[in-house]
Amino acid sequence: ALSIGIVGLPNVGKSTLFNALTKAQNAESANYPFCTIEPNKATVPVPDPRVDVLTQIANPQRTLYATIDFIDIAGLVRGASKGEGLGNQFLGNIREAAAILEVVRCFDDENITHVEGSVDPLRDIETIETELLLADIQAVEKRLDKLQRSSKGDKTMRPAVEAMERLLGFLNAGNPAASFPERTLDCLAPHFRDLALLTDKKIIYCANVDEDGLQEDNEHVRRLADFAAARSCDMVKICAKVEEELQGLEEAEAKELLESYGIGESGLVQVIRTGYHTLGLISYFTVGVKEVRAWTIRQGWTGPQAAGVIHSDFERGFIRAEVISYDDYVKHKTESACRSAGVLRSEGKEYIVKDGDVVHFLFNV
């Protein structure tokens, strides 16, 4: 499954945020028995008002939202890439993540020590991202070394070696792997994918503020927001402490607490939703009397690929998909009414499933 790794310097609020995510997971875990529970992973439902509307219409026995995994990645400090702290294990965990949620401290509190001595989000980001870059440089050096050795007896390896050398130079100049122009080169692409470089991952900045900062952006948040915008990265603002508190409350109480801070939606929900979108994920829906369910796919997936998320037999035996757009479904309320109205489409193997499609697969077993 695609996951998002939570990174940040010590004492910025990562554990507090991860605890809130874990509580959100536990509150829902009975509905998601197929999700394995691991100590450093939180599998949380992605709130989606469309699923709520479909549930109202179909009145099923159960409703399942799409889910997304967050991984708690401890141990990023200055020098992590040199193996200080949790170093290597840390790097292993983060390589598996498809995107990074970078928690940045944006609250002042004299009682909570900042490892670098003061609160300064941009400096912290630089510290973190330098470590990520250094780790990538090491990984590329290792791979280059290996390639050089095997290219001695095999001239056809030369282009890969040279491309890897240029990548190393590019990283050494301080650039992230994500912007390396030759990444799609035939001789490089397989290595590039395999290395899973950290500076190739999408980043979501998570500004952790205190209660005051929720109502009004403080100076730290404003600086971070400008920085994230300049990099075309998503940013979400949360108060990790409030999020943890919210998870213990009934819906009405939670709403009241949010209103008292002048916000309509919890930061956790924004983190979850932003993560889902940053990963390039979309949902299609299945609607029945037993279950209304959102399924997660990647943008661009075809009918058979999307069917494979439900069951591999569905992918292998795919015949066609009966597809109704979300809006049409909501308007006509049943599959048969959609059929009569002519808005149910029969789609074949080449069909690219769209976000919000209500789908019924037909397949051979």
Ligand code: GDP
């Ligand atoms: P981590 O080291 O990044 O995992 O940080 P923690 O989640 O353990 O938080 C470090 C300290 O900061 C704890 O004492 C938290 O209670 C506190 N903390 C976390 N979030 C906030 C916040 O939003 N406001 C304030 N004032 N303190 C916070």
